[in-house]
Amino acid sequence: MLRSIKSMLAKIDPGLGVACLLTLFALYPLLQPGLPNTADGALHLYRTVELDQCWQDGVYYPRWAPDLFLGYGYPIFNFYAPLLYYLAEVLHVFGFSFQSAIKAIQVGTFLLYSLGMYVFARDIMGRKPALLAAAAYVYAPYRFKEAFVQGDYPQFLALALLPLVFWAFRRIIVTRKPVYIIVGACLYGALILSHNITAMLTSPFLGLYIVWMILSFSRRNLVSEVLPALAALALGLGLTAFFWLPALYEKR
Numbered sequence: 001m002l003r004s005i006k007s008m009l010a011k012i013d014p015g016l017g018v019a020c021l022l023t024l025f026a027l028y029p030l031l032q033p034g035l036p037n038t039a040d041g042a043l044h045l046y047r048t049v050e051l052d053q054c055w056q057d058g059v060y061y062p063r064w065a066p067d068l069f070l071g072y073g074y075p076i077f078n079f080y081a082p083l084l085y086y087l088a089e090v091l092h093v094f095g096f097s098f099q100s101a102i103k104a105i106q107v108g109t110f111l112l113y114s115l116g117m118y119v120f121a122r123d124i125m126g127r128k129p130a131l132l133a134a135a136a137y138v139y140a141p142y143r144f145k146e147a148f149v150q151g152d153y154p155q156f157l158a159l160a161l162l163p164l165v166f167w168a169f170r171r172i173i174v175t176r177k178p179v180y181i182i183v184g185a186c187l188y189g190a191l192i193l194s195h196n197i198t199a200m201l202t203s204p205f206l207g208l209y210i211v212w213m214i215l216s217f218s219r220r221n222l223v224s225e226v227l228p229a230l231a232a233l234a235l236g237l238g239l240t241a242f243f244w245l246p247a248l249y250e251k252r
Contacts, residue, residue: 013122013127015118015122015127015130015131016115016118018131019114019115019118019130019131019134020111020114020115022114022131022134022135022138023110023111023113023114023138025139026110026138026139026143026144026147027107027110029147029148030103030106030107034099035099035102035103035151036147036148036151038147038148038149038150038151039149039150039151040150040151040152040153041102041151041153042151043151044084044085044102044151044153044154045098045099045102046068047065047068047076047080047085048084048085048088048089048092048098048101048102049098050065050067050068051077051082051085051086051088051089052089052092052098053067055089055093061077061242062077063075063077063078063246064077064078065077075250078246078247078250079196079247079251080154080196081154081158081192081193081194081195081196081199081243082193082243083154083157083190083193083194084102084105084153084154084157084194087101087105088101088102088105089101091104091105102153105153105157106153106156109153109156109157109160110138110147110160112160112161112164113134113137113138113143113159113160114134114135115134116137116160116161116162116163116164116167117130117133117134117136117137117138117163118130118131118133118134119163119164119167120133120163120164120166120167120170121133121134121163123167123170123171123174124170137163143156143159146159154194154195155194155195155197155198157194157195158191158194158195158198158199159198161187161190161191161194162191162202164187165184165187165188165191165202165206166206166209168180168183168184168187168188168232169184169206169209169210169213169229169232170209170213171183171184172184172228172229172232173210173213173214173217173225173228173229174213174217176224176228178228180228180232181228181231181232181235182232182235184229184232184233184236185231185232185233185235185236185239186236186239187236188206188232188233188236188237189235189236189237189239189240192236192237192240192243192244193240193243206233210229214226214229
């Protein structure tokens with residue numbers, strides 16, 4: 001038993017712990033009471049409260065926010081990526097206040113920035129350069145603007161997912177293991193549900209990255225190389241069709 005535990009611990013990459021520690025300075029402002037005073041932070045707080053009210057009314061996937069827009073209501077949940085609000089609402093159901101729920105997501109997002117970039121860069125360059133890449137990604141000036149000035153929390157979450165999305169599709173092509181098709185689809189779907197614009201801007205670059213990876217690791221059978229990546233993209237789109245399909249249809 002002890003031998004198996006030691007074997008499991010030996011397989012854990014200590015760099016993951018270091019990557020988490022890299023975020024401590026960035027997390028310090030979140031130790032203050034309340035949410036940071038940002039341009040859009042309160043807006044996302046109000047939307048989370050509105051989603052909670054819809055849940056209390058028995059509507060678990062609302063498309064209309066009846067109490068917003070000065071009480072006239074508007075279809076924000078039909079068109080705006082909802083993942084942040086659902087994560088915050090789930091935490092609220094488990095006892096978090098609305099503010100604490102959003103702050104907890106911010107903490108988790110900062111950790112995701114570091115861990116995601118570390119995992120992606122480690123797959124390409126090794127552990128030490130990956131830690132440098134993780135630190136650079138966490139402490140990019142734009143990161144602090146989003147978290148503590150602009151307060152665009154959905155975009156902040158989406159940008160944290162980017163390294164993991166690219167990592168998953170790299171693993172699909174390099175390893176050809178079916179499990180990474182599921183992982184890639186789920187991560188791509190999470191990106192779509194996190195922030196509309198980030199997903200739209202990222203998708204063409206993800207496509208170019210997939211093409212480049214296939215050309216770099218081609219085993220002379222392009223069909224077998226392309227199909228798993230296309231399957232992951234299609235599955236990610238399919239898993240999130242409940243959101244983007246009505247939005248596209250009803251935007252007219």
